[in-house]
Amino acid sequence: MNYSSEDLARFVPEAAKSPWRSDFERDRARLIHSSALRRLGAKTQVLGPEADDFIRTRLTHSLEVAQVGRSFAKNFGADPDVVETACLAHDLGHPPFGHNGEQVLDVVASEIGGFEGNAQTLRILTRLEPKRFDDAGAPAGLNLTRAVLDATVKYPWKRHEGPAGQASPKFGAYADDVPVFEWAHGGHGNVKSAEAQMMDLSDDIAYSVHDLEDTIVRRAMVPQDFVAKGAAELDAVVESTLAWYGTKISAGELTAAAQRLFALKSWPSAFNDTLRDLAQLKDLTSDLIGRFVSAVTDATRAEIGYMPLIRYAGNVVVPRETLAEIYFLKGIAVHYVMAPREHEPIFFEQRTMLFDLVDAFSEDPARLERPFFDAYQRAEDDAERLRVVIDQVASLTDQSARAYHASLVGFLRN
Template sequence: MGYSDHDRARRVAEPPKSEMRTDFERDRARVVHSSALRRLGAKTQVLGPASDDFVRTRLTHTLEVAQVGRELGKALGCDPDVVDTACLAHDLGHPPFGHNGERSLAEIAREIGGFEGNAQTLRLLTRLEPKVTDEHGRSVGLNLTRASLDAATKYPWPAADAPESSPRKFGVYPDDLEMFGWLREGAPAGARCLEAEVMDLADDIAYSVHDVEDAIVSGRLSLAVLDHADARDAVIAQVHAWYGTHVSADELSAAMHRLPTVETWVRDVDGSRSGLAALKDMTSQLIGRFADAAITATRAVHGDGELTRYAARLVVPHETLAEILALKGLAATYVMAPREAEPLFRRQRELVAELVDVLGERAPVALEPPFAADWRAASDDAARLRVVVDQVASLTDVSAAEWHARLLSPRWAAR
C-alpha cells in the first residue's frame, strides 16, 4: 500500500529540493500558483460570475471540491495532497461560459479530435501551463508526479475508447497520447485510481449540493416543489435526459422522498440571516451524509488501513448516488434547462465560434505569445486549429467578451 517511487516519478526528472515538502505537496503548490487556477475565478460554474455577488464561480466550486475531496481521501488513507491536487485541477480545462462554451468548441474541433474539458485539463497540466521544459526546450507543463496526474484524470481513455456509459466523455486528445501513456504506466486499462474516484465523488457532491443552494438563494428554486408529484416527475425526466437512466425513476422518486426527512432540511428560505444559516446547515449536513456513506461502504469492503491508487475501489451506495442525482436534477430542471433557450446562451456559443474564426484568420499576430509560438511550430492546419482552440479555451468569460469586442469591432475590421 502507499506510494512508490513509480508513483512519485515526474516526466522530467528534477533535482531534490532542500525544503521540507513532499513530492505531492509540491504538486499541490504548483496547481495553487498556476495562472489556470486563477482564471477560474472569472469562469462560469452554473450561473455567470457577473450575475450576482453570491453565485459560485469555477474557482469557488473548485475550492469546495478540494475541501470535500481532501477530507474524504484522508479518511480512506489516500495522501491528502494527491487528492487535493486532483480536485484543484479537475476543472482547469473548462473554457469560458462553462459547458455552453465547451459545446461550441466541441463542434468546432470535431474533425481534429474534439474538445472536452477533462482532456483539456490534461493538456494544460502537461503542456500548456508554463513551469518545466524538457532537454529540447519543450514544455511539459507543471511536471506533476505520475500519481497526481493519474488522480486528475477523470476519464482515463481517448474518445475512440470511450465506454457506452460515458460516450461523450474522454480524457486525452490524440496528440497527447504519449504523455497519457507515460502517466498510465502500470494502470489497468480504463480504470480510475482511487484518488480519481474520490475527486469525482467530491465534484458530484459539491456540484449537487451547492448548485441547489445557489438556485435557492437566487430565487429560482424552492425545495417545497418536492411536495408535488408533477414536480418530482419533471426532475426525474430531466435527470434521465441529462445524466442517463442508470438510476431508475423509482429510485429517484424514493430519493426525493428521503431527502426531506434529513433533520436540517429547509423547504423555504426567507433571505434573513437565520434563514441563510439554516440553508448553510442543510448543505453541510448533506455533504457529510454523502461522504460518510461512501466512507462506510468502502471500509466495509476493503477494511481499515491506507487505501491508495489501485489497491481499492471507492464504494458509493446506490441510494447515495440516487440522492446526489436527484439534487443535480433539481438544479438542471429549475436553472440549467430553462437557460438553454435564453438568447444570452445562444449568443455565448456564437461568440466562442466567432472568436475561433477571427483568431484563425489573424494568427499568429492576434494570439498571446505562447500560443503564437505554438501556432508557428504547428505542422498542419489541424494542429494550427488546435492552437487556436487552446487559446480560446484559456480565456475567461470576461476576457472572451473583451477579445470579441476588440477583434470584431468595425474599427479593427477596417484596418
C-alpha cells in the same frame, strides 16, 4: 501510506529539492500558484460570474471539491495533497461559458480530435501551463508527479473509446497528448486510480450540494413549491433529471431519494432570504456532505477493510441510495437553471461569440497571446494550428472572451 518511487516520478526528471516539503506538497503548491487556476475565478460554473456576488465560479467550486476530497483522503488513508491537487485541477480545462463553451469548441474541433474539458485539463497540466521544459525545449507544463497527474484523469481513455469497448463522448487525452497520458496512466486500462475516484465523487457531491444552495438563494427554485405543488413538481424534477443524465438511476429511485432528503431536519420547507434562512441552508449543505461522505466511507470500508486506499489498491464504493440522492440534487439544478438557460438568448450569444473568436484568431493569428502565437508558428499543419487557436479560446475567462470579441471581431469587421 505507501507511495512508490514510480508514483513520485515526473515526466521530465528534476533535480532533488528541499526535503522540507514532500513531492505531493510541491505539486499542490505548483497548482495553487498557476495562472490556469486563477482564471477559474472568472469562469462559469452553472451561472456566469456576473450573475451576482453569491453564486459559485469554477474556482470556488474547485475549492469546495478539494475540501470534500481531503475528507475522503483522510478517511481512506490516501495522501491528502494528492487528492486535493487533483480536485483543484479537475476543471482547469473548461472554456468560458461552462458546458455551453465546451460544446462549441467540440464542434470546431470535430475534425481534429474534438474538444473535451478533461482532455484539456491534461493538456494544461502537461503542456500549456508555464513551469518546466524538457531537454529539447518542449514545454512540460507543471510536470506533476505520476500519482497526482493520474489522479486528475477522470476518463482514462482516448476519444471514441470507453469502458467495455463502448464509445464515449467523454475522454481524457487528445492524440498528441497520448504519450504523457500513457506515462501517467498506462497499464491500468479504463480503471481510475483510487485518488481519481475520490476526486470524481467529491466533484459530484460538491456540485450537487452547492448548486442546490445557489438555486435556492437565487430563488430559481422555491422550497415552498414542493409543498404547494406536491407530487407534480417532484415528478417534473425527476423527469428533467432522467432527460439530462439518462436512466443510470431510475425514476422510482430518484423519487425515493427525494423523499429521504425532504425528511431531513435541515431541509427547508420555505426560504425567504432571512439570515436564519441562509444559516439553515448552510446547515443543509453541511448535513448533506457529511451524509454522503459517511455513507461512502462506511460502504468502502465494509468492502476493503482498513487497508490504505491508494492508487490501484481498491475502489471507492458508493451506495445506490447515496448515488440516487446525489443525482436528484443535481437534477434540481438541471430543472430550474440549466435546462431553461439553453433556451435563453444569452446562451446563443455565447455560442456565437466563441465561434467568432475562433474565426478571428484563425484569420489574424498575430492577435493570439504570445505563447499561443509562438506555438501557432511552430505548428506543422492546419490541424495543429487550429488546435492552438482552440487552446487560446479555451484559456479565456467569460470576461476576457467578451473583451476579445468586442475588440478583435469588431477590428476585423471594420
